[in-house]
Amino acid sequence: MRIGELSRRAGVPVPTIKYYVREGLIPGGERIGPNQARYDEAHIHRLKLVRAMVEVGKLSVATTREVLSAIDSPGSSLHEVLGIAQAAVTPQVTASDRAGWTLAEQVVTELVARRGWVVKESNPARQALAQLVVTFRDLGQDDLLGVLEDYAAVAERLAAAELAAIGHREGVDSKVEGAVLGTVLGDALIGAMRRLAQADASHRAFEGAAGRAPDPAAR
Amino acid sequence: MRIGELSRRAGVPVPTIKYYVREGLIPGGERIGPNQARYDEAHIHRLKLVRAMVEVGKLSVATTREVLSAIDSPGSSLHEVLGIAQAAVTPQVTASDRAGWTLAEQVVTELVARRGWVVKESNPARQALAQLVVTFRDLGQDDLLGVLEDYAAVAERLAAAELAAIGHREGVDSKVEGAVLGTVLGDALIGAMRRLAQADASHRAFEGAAGRAPDPAAR
């Protein structure tokens, strides 16, 4: 097919496809003439993958390219690819020497140790978590840090469930893509789910007939 | 204090503070002259709050303003404020009539019903979740949808833990701020935690020499 059909089938404007090709997110079509190229089903899938990461997963084009190149890299283990994908999607923290930073890193280290997790020192998620600890402290929300244990337990369960799901698959490529998508789209997934559960919990705690009745004057 | 000290104490450049005031994220100082204004501790806290949402929570300035105005609005119940904050942080889905959209919405509705959740039809997290379902389907990752139940169960637990932590507080304002911060920073928190847990799970599944003993901390 040519670019017009590719555009229609994938639901992506032609100029955007050209842009993605320029940016190296998707390969160009097979050249069959000075101004003709042919695209196939693989291009459609790749394009959908890019759109999923960019639109749904909210990754930047640059980050998407990194993740895709990890997926493409031959001879990498699933573990390695996941590491690269994780590093790519984890926002880099500007390591400011704000007060309490060392303490926060210690909190993270202890949490990881308590869980028995094996996580590289270089894993950027450590800094991301430490930054959150610092932020909560800084805002006087220390009591919210008590939920860290819950979050850790829950994260463990999610990771296990996800890996189990892709473990059933055949073929390394399929596993890799599944794992990376789980990483990228999983953030949005748990986010949406958390909001639904929170809306219900909030309703139950503050609006339901069982709890304290809301202040009628507050409306 | 004047703006210079505010800048130092909060770790935010002066021009940025001015920008935030212009954008209505923080109130201007108390005017005490044609070109003099005074700021106090409340301004510091507000500024830190803004930075937490913008830098750590990755909210846009516009979204941050929405959330803050919800916090500020007097006479709103905690439930209402949470609803506004949720709507603000949930990315709006461009309701395309892509194939399978109706089916995806039905999946969401059934999930919510199965959980016994009380969630408004208008809650944007429904669409966000439906979009994720569509995306997974579109990419041929249907088997990953099996983990939806796990995510739902886990989200329920997190929401309960968070509300419980906040429930111990005194004062509505404090509860509101805690709940909103939980919503906004919770996304980053579960994200970081997920990556740590996933790194460990991946290590265990693909790198470990042998199966390890079950984690003593897991429950």
Place this chain on the structure above:
DNA sequence: GGATTTTGGAGAGATACACTATCCATGTGG
């Protein structure tokens, strides 16, 4: 077979966002 549309490729332009920089009349602090 001629008119119209599409194509590939590349550079320039558009738009949005979150700051920064500059200016200047007015204050403050040493």
Place this chain on the structure above:
DNA sequence: CCACATGGATAGTGTATCTCTCCAAAATCC
């Protein structure tokens, strides 16, 4: 007294993600 800070407004910067424009060659329509 005087360098420096302040508040307020306007303009400019850098980044990111497209989107537009151009052109000759190719394809499609009638």
